[in-house]
Amino acid sequence: xxxxxxxxxxxxxxxxxxxxEMLRAIGVEDVEELYALVPEELxxxxxxxxxxxxxxxxxxxxxxxxxxxxxxxxxxVLSFLGGGCWAHYVPAICDVINQRSEFLTAYAxxxxxxxxxxQALFEYASMIAELVEMDVVSVPTYDxxxxxxxxxxxxxxxxxxxxxxxxxxxxxxxxxxxxNYCHPDIHxxxxxxxxxxxxxxxxxxxxxxxxKVAAVYFENPSxxxxxxxxxxxxxxxxxxxxxxxxxxxxxxxxxxxxxPPRYGADVVCGELQPLGVHMYFGxxxxxxxxxxxxxxxxxxxPLRLFGIAPTVDGAWGFGDVAWERTSFAQRENAKEFxxxxxxxxxxxxxxxxxxxxxxxxxxxxxxxxxxAAYAAKRxxxxxxxxxxxxxxxxxxxxxVDFSKTGHTVDEIFAELKEKKILGGINLSRSFPxxxxxxxxxxxxxxxxxxxxxxVGALKDVLGGx
Amino acid sequence: MKRKMRRFHQARWDEPIIFELSHPGERGLLVPEVEEEIxxxxxxxxxxxxxxxxxxxxxxxxxxxxxxVYQHYLxxxxxxxxxxxxxxxxxxxxxxxxxxxxxxxxxxxxKVADLHPLxxxxxxxxxxEVIYKLDLFLREISGMDRFTFQPGGGSHAIYTMACxxxxxxxxxxEFESRDEIITTLFSHPSDAAAPRVKGYKVxxxxxxxxxxxxxxALKEAVSERTAALFITNPEDTGLFNPRIREFTDIVHEVxxxxxxxxxxxxxxxxxxxxxxxxxxxxxFNLHKTFASPHGCGGPGAGALGVTRELARFLPVPLASFxxxxxxxxxxxxxEKTIGKVKDFYGVIPAVVRAYAWxxxxxxxxxxxxxxxxxxxxxxxxxxxxxxxxGVEVPFLLEKHRLxxxxxxxxxxxxxxxxxxxxxxxxxxxxxxxxxxGAHRVVFQGRTR
Numbered sequence: 073x074x075x076x077x078x079x080x081x082x083x084x085x086x087x088x089x090x091x092x093e094m095l096r097a098i099g100v101e102d103v104e105e106l107y108a109l110v111p112e113e114l115x116x117x118x119x120x121x122x123x124x125x126x127x128x129x130x131x132x133x134x135x136x137x138x139x140x141x142x143x144x145x146x147x148x149v150l151s152f153l154g155g156g157c158w159a160h161y162v163p164a165i166c167d168v169i170n171q172r173s174e175f176l177t178a179y180a181x182x183x184x185x186x187x188x189x190x191q192a193l194f195e196y197a198s199m200i201a202e203l204v205e206m207d208v209v210s211v212p213t214y215d216x217x218x219x220x221x222x223x224x225x226x227x228x229x230x231x232x233x234x235x236x237x238x239x240x241x242x243x244x245x246x247x248x249x250x251x252n253y254c255h256p257d258i259h260x261x262x263x264x265x266x267x268x269x270x271x272x273x274x275x276x277x278x279x280x281x282x283x284k285v286a287a288v289y290f291e292n293p294s295x296x297x298x299x300x301x302x303x304x305x306x307x308x309x310x311x312x313x314x315x316x317x318x319x320x321x322x323x324x325x326x327x328x329x330x331x332p333p334r335y336g337a338d339v340v341c342g343e344l345q346p347l348g349v350h351m352y353f354g355x356x357x358x359x360x361x362x363x364x365x366x367x368x369x370x371x372x373x374p375l376r377l378f379g380i381a382p383t384v385d386g387a388w389g390f391g392d393v394a395w396e397r398t399s400f401a402q403r404e405n406a407k408e409f410x411x412x413x414x415x416x417x418x419x420x421x422x423x424x425x426x427x428x429x430x431x432x433x434x435x436x437x438x439x440x441x442x443x444a445a446y447a448a449k450r451x452x453x454x455x456x457x458x459x460x461x462x463x464x465x466x467x468x469x470x471x472v473d474f475s476k477t478g479h480t481v482d483e484i485f486a487e488l489k490e491k492k493i494l495g496g497i498n499l500s501r502s503f504p505x506x507x508x509x510x511x512x513x514x515x516x517x518x519x520x521x522x523x524x525x526x527v528g529a530l531k532d533v534l535g536g537x
Numbered sequence: 538m539k540r541k542m543r544r545f546h547q548a549r550w551d552e553p554i555i556f557e558l559s560h561p562g563e564r565g566l567l568v569p570e571v572e573e574e575i576x577x578x579x580x581x582x583x584x585x586x587x588x589x590x591x592x593x594x595x596x597x598x599x600x601x602x603x604x605x606v607y608q609h610y611l612x613x614x615x616x617x618x619x620x621x622x623x624x625x626x627x628x629x630x631x632x633x634x635x636x637x638x639x640x641x642x643x644x645x646x647x648k649v650a651d652l653h654p655l656x657x658x659x660x661x662x663x664x665x666e667v668i669y670k671l672d673l674f675l676r677e678i679s680g681m682d683r684f685t686f687q688p689g690g691g692s693h694a695i696y697t698m699a700c701x702x703x704x705x706x707x708x709x710x711e712f713e714s715r716d717e718i719i720t721t722l723f724s725h726p727s728d729a730a731a732p733r734v735k736g737y738k739v740x741x742x743x744x745x746x747x748x749x750x751x752x753x754a755l756k757e758a759v760s761e762r763t764a765a766l767f768i769t770n771p772e773d774t775g776l777f778n779p780r781i782r783e784f785t786d787i788v789h790e791v792x793x794x795x796x797x798x799x800x801x802x803x804x805x806x807x808x809x810x811x812x813x814x815x816x817x818x819x820x821f822n823l824h825k826t827f828a829s830p831h832g833c834g835g836p837g838a839g840a841l842g843v844t845r846e847l848a849r850f851l852p853v854p855l856a857s858f859x860x861x862x863x864x865x866x867x868x869x870x871x872e873k874t875i876g877k878v879k880d881f882y883g884v885i886p887a888v889v890r891a892y893a894w895x896x897x898x899x900x901x902x903x904x905x906x907x908x909x910x911x912x913x914x915x916x917x918x919x920x921x922x923x924x925x926x927g928v929e930v931p932f933l934l935e936k937h938r939l940x941x942x943x944x945x946x947x948x949x950x951x952x953x954x955x956x957x958x959x960x961x962x963x964x965x966x967x968x969x970x971x972x973x974g975a976h977r978v979v980f981q982g983r984t985r
Contacts, residue, residue, distance in 0.1 A: 080902050082635050082828075082894075083909050091909075094916045098937070103908045106915055106937040107808060109777040114809045120677040125899025129639055132897050136643050142663035143648040146656070153653040156880060163566055165607050170832075171645070172614040173621035177636050179831040181618065182961065188616035189833040195555045202597045211834070214689035215880045225734075248876035252700055256712075256736045292590075301587045328583070330592050343880075352644070353664050354654025354881025355888075357689075358836070376834075380554070388554065399692075399730035404720075404739035409730035411692030412824060416832030419610075426555055426606045427565035430595035435568040438583060445582050446575040465586050489657060497655055520572045 080127060146351070150522055151494040152447075154469050154513025155295070156216070156243050156343065157351050160324065161517050163427050166348035170420045180412070183391050190390035193415060194378045196422030200360055203323055203425065203433075204340045205331035207365035210375035212358035212414040212421075216343025217246040219359025220289060220320050221253035223341045224260075225408060226361070226372040227287035227316040234258050235284045237315075239272055241265040243295040244502045250289075258286070267505065270298030270462035270471075272306060281313050287339075291320040292332065296503075296511060297444075297469030298462045299329070307336025323347055323360075323421075325467045327430075328437030339363050348424030349417050358414030358421070371397060374408030436516060440468045444514040447523045448472075451512070454531055461509060468515055471499065475507035477534055485510070487533040493526055548615035558609060559599035565606045620830070631822075632803040632910075632940065636830040640893045644886040654881040658866050664885065665865035668856040671840070671892045678903070679799070679819050680812020681842030686823075686883040687852045691800035692727035693878065694820035694839025695767065698796045699732040700875045701818065701843065701850045702765045705794060708873060715764040719788070721750040723772035723943075728798055737764060748774045748932025748943075755787055763793040770797070770814070771804070774931075775914065775938030785815030794818070794847075800839070802826045804911045804940030807904035811842070818843045823884075827891035838887035849873045854882070910940045918942045927952050 079086045085094065095101060107115070126132040146159055153159070170176065174188065183190050197209035213219050224236045238250060240262045247262075254260050261280055264273040272290055281288070288310040292300045300306070307317035318339040319332035324346035332340045344358040345351070363369035370377070371394070379393040399406035428436060448470045452459035456478070461471035474481055481498040488495040496512035503509065514523065583591070601609075620633050643649060652661055672684040688694035699718070706712045718732040721742045729739045740758045745751040750768070766788045771777045778784070785795040797811045797819035803826050811819035823829045824837030831837065843851060853874045854867035867882075898906065915937050921928055927949025930942060950956050 078901075080898060080905060082637060082897065083902075083905055085909050085913060086905055091912060094912055098912075098915045098919050100937070103912055106908075106911045106939075107777075109779050109936060109939075110805075110809050111779050111782075114779075114782065114813050116680075116808060116810050116813060120807060120900040120903065122674055122677060122895065122900045122903070125902060126896055127899070127902065132639060132893060133642070135896060136893055139663045139666055140643065140646055140648040142666065143652060144656070144660040145647040145651040146653050147647050147651050149660075151653060151656075153655050155655060157654055159651075159653065165603070165610070167645070168607075169610045169614065171641060172611070172619075174614040174617040174619040175833055176641075177620035177830040178617050178833045179620065179631060179633055180834050184961065185623075186617045186833070188613035191552070191554075191616070192610065192613045193833070198554075198556070199598055205596075214693060214835075217877075217880050218689070245877050245880055249878060249880070252876050252878060253734070256703070299586070299590055301590055304589060326592065326596065328592055329586075330590050331596075335589060350650035351653050352650055353652040353661065353885040355836070355883060355885030356650075357880055357884075387551075399726050401726075402730070403726045404729035404733055404741065406726070406730040406733065408734055409692045409696065409727045411727055412690040412822070412831065412837040413835040414689070414832075415834035416836060419833065422555075423606065423610055425598050426601055426609070427603065428568075428598065429563075429565055429600045430598045431600075432564060432566055432568055433598065434592070434595045439568055439571050441582055442571045442575050442579060445579045449579055465590070494653070494656060516569060519569075520575055 078127070149492045149494055150525060152496045152512045152514065152526065153494050155497040155511050156245065157354050158346055158468070158513055158515060159351065159517050160346045160515050162348055162350055163424065165427060166420050166423050169423050170416050175416060175419055183389060187390065189415070190378055192419045192422055194380055194390045196418040197378060199422055199425040200323065201362060203326045203331065204321065204362045205333045206340055206362035208363050208370055208377060210361045210373055211378060212344060212360055212418040213375055214359060214413055215357035216320065216341065216359045217249040219341035219361050220246060221250045222374060222408060223318050223339045223361050224250060224254060224258065224287055224289060226369070227318055227339060228258050229372045229407060230368055231286040231314065231316060233284050233286035235261060236286055237261050237263050237277065237280055237288045239263055239265055239290050239294065241270065241294050241296050242291070268462065269464045270294060270296050271300055271302060271464060274302065274305065274309070277306065277309060281309060281315065283313055285313055285315040287316045287318045289318045289320065292329065293322060293325060293467040293469065296462065296471050297466045298464040299467060301465065303332065303335030311336065322467065325437055327433030328441065329467070344417050344421045347421035349420055356417065358417035370394065372407060373397065374399065374406065374410055376410055439516050440514070443518055443523065444468045444470060446520065447512065447514045447526070450523065450527045451530065454527065454534060456534060461506065469511055469513045471506060471509050472496070472512055473507060473509045475509070479534070481508050481510050484530070484533055488529055491529045493529050495526070548612070550612040550616060552609065552612045552616070555599050555609060558601055558605050560602070561600050563600045563602040565601050565603045617833070632801045632825040634803065634828055636828055637894065637897070640828070640890040643893055644889050649886065649889055659864070662865055665856055667892045668882070668888055669858050669865050671888055672856060674895050675821065675840055675842055678806055678810065679842045680810040681819060682845040683848040683851060683855065684840050684842040685851045685855060686838055686840050686888050687877065687879045688820065688839035688841055689879050689884055690835055690837040691725065691798070691820065691822045691839050692731055694841045695727045695798060696731040696734060697839070697841055697852065697878050698767070698818050698820065699735040699737065700878065701847060702794050702796065703735050704850045704873060704875050705847065706764055715762055717762045718765050718767055719755065719758050719763060720767045721772060723750070723774060724767065724769040725798055725800065728767040728769070732767060748776055749778050749780070752780055752783060755784060759787055759791045759793065761791060763788060763791050765794040765796050767796045767798060771939045771941070773941055774943045775941040776933060776936060777939055781814045789815065800825055801940065804907055804914070806907050807900065808907050817847055823887040823891040828894040829887035829890040836884045836887065838884040850875055852876065852878050914938055914940050914942060
């Protein structure tokens, strides 16, 4: 058999005869001629130091499975990790719909060819709007932290002010993202939180509020799991100096918890991952921003907004709202920027909310709250453990203080890990003021038996040492 | 015998808005009941939440049995085309390419899908290895020295480059005096928009008669105020700018940095690299050039690479390898890090797919991808020019393009009244003729 060029299955038109025919049609003899504009000194003549490929699928599958099997997923252990990326149950239909080729592989089509994407994202926005009781919801941005950062930039433009207040008890990643995104135009000032209740320190807030403040940002629930019970008071204080109240939510809590406009929020933002998106090592994320349907808000969105209108023949049509706002049209005069962000997770979140419905989301919120409260109570009964660390209502996460056990969180979690339990997130470095503390997350995926197992294991660890 | 073409292009359902499908009382998913023992143990938890914080009425979501939800979304999916069913030519800045289904098997594997980002490193060695090795692969392909995968898309990568430019000059104490970013009209709109977020003034370079960014205008634009050049090459004309090295030299001479928007690098991978063209940073969109699907507009990933000199500004953490102990780990000790631009580590599914795609192709395959992309594009351009009346290709018609073309329907519009939008509508069943080679903004004020 003669030497025959290998054709790769991903590449049509790599058969030599076909290429020759195409070259003839173009009027050149060699593909190299098509690169005539690339100067010789810029042609990369070296070899690429890449591994031997696995061009056949059998080998590729084997290669990938060999690597992936070095991972231990949260399904193989008992994990109480949360902190912004949470193990919620992902309904089968969510996976099926976001794996549909038509959604998965579509790009930024127009309504004429990608009608379905527009309708699905319009419906996602409408359902989030119902959940948060706002009238305008953006197409998803990169993640919840980006949503918060954009909400704060929007507030700065709306109020024409350049200071924003954020709580000290914020996810450290989120704090860094917000600071980065606001720098250099907007000063980000941290407001203390009450070390007993986890609530925002209203005294400190009062001191930091001024006529320069564009927005007060707080979260419900907070990163440390506590519910902010004085949201109305915080919003009132913000409004008293002409600032906006911007609230970050966990959307899965809103079947049971009041939507933020009920306590004065002007802008609501949050992370979509709980709504039917796998954790993907922290890579399954999307953020939303929601506001009233008023021009002063709508005009300040950098993100795409999808709307509905009757077509000339009487059907519903969907399309961009005020596309001219965006950086696609405005370039250097734009308010921030827009691009490929996280649309697929918006569609998925819509599927999730439609599956749950009004009663499902309410029951789910209750279930999570019960199980988390049970876990906190049982853990708090163990000697030396203070749990929940904060005297406050909680949703799905709470802080456990191990300071009086005589052990560090690292030591305790290492021993739990031996028992195939991931106890939570160690806060001792990110929140040194809490001593040897950890953030524990309980959701609908954890049964009573799971929680009892954690408690039993911890008892062994502490008793045996 | 010539067969008649079917008129069928796409399913059309008379599909109501989801709220119209609500049937009160129906359920799409049941929630486990709270265990009695838990209820007994904690008491009535809901009553302990302050009244003001409780939702009074359940949210007004639709009430639907599971088959209704499933059918609704299946129908909506059918009213979408997607690349798999379509020859999606895409838009100028965006490569649309085959998204191998085998890669979906890897990312939906619980050993990727159900990993928590804060699991101990010894439990996630596989995914860390993939991230680390994709960094090595992209170093080869770009000539850069270190990559981050944190940016969630191309625009986000541009923003991240602007953050790093800013950090670089802050360290030098030159931020105040260097407040200008230079970009070009035919680069992506985000090359102008994203640096504005970091406080930069944007200087726009217009194309010369040949369609290349005007080098004389660049020479006039640079000064001690220049922080950086943000540029695409080829721009959406598809013409590789042969003087790109002169561009980067001009900017370096005044002390500025050069940032390469390589969102779409499909025509040049393995052929020419950012390093040799004199760039200090570049990024690739993994959802374009490296075969991760677009998902109707994300999630994507902007893989951002920098030279050794700039690596100390990269976002944290960076995937690293401890050779002594043979283990992968997150390195948080990045000296002058800009901090974080995205939660956790970026869009990991896109990273896994890109790794698998490169592993399938290898060096030879990667070069073949580039060459076939360029071959296809030039073949299509010549065919369109030959067969479609009124279509023009502005700038250097005799030169070959790389992976995109800027077409003009201006003559067609004058002669027939048909605009870009009409062509787009007509062509939708076959390919995206949506001003192939240009975002629609470019056509505003010209044909529509």
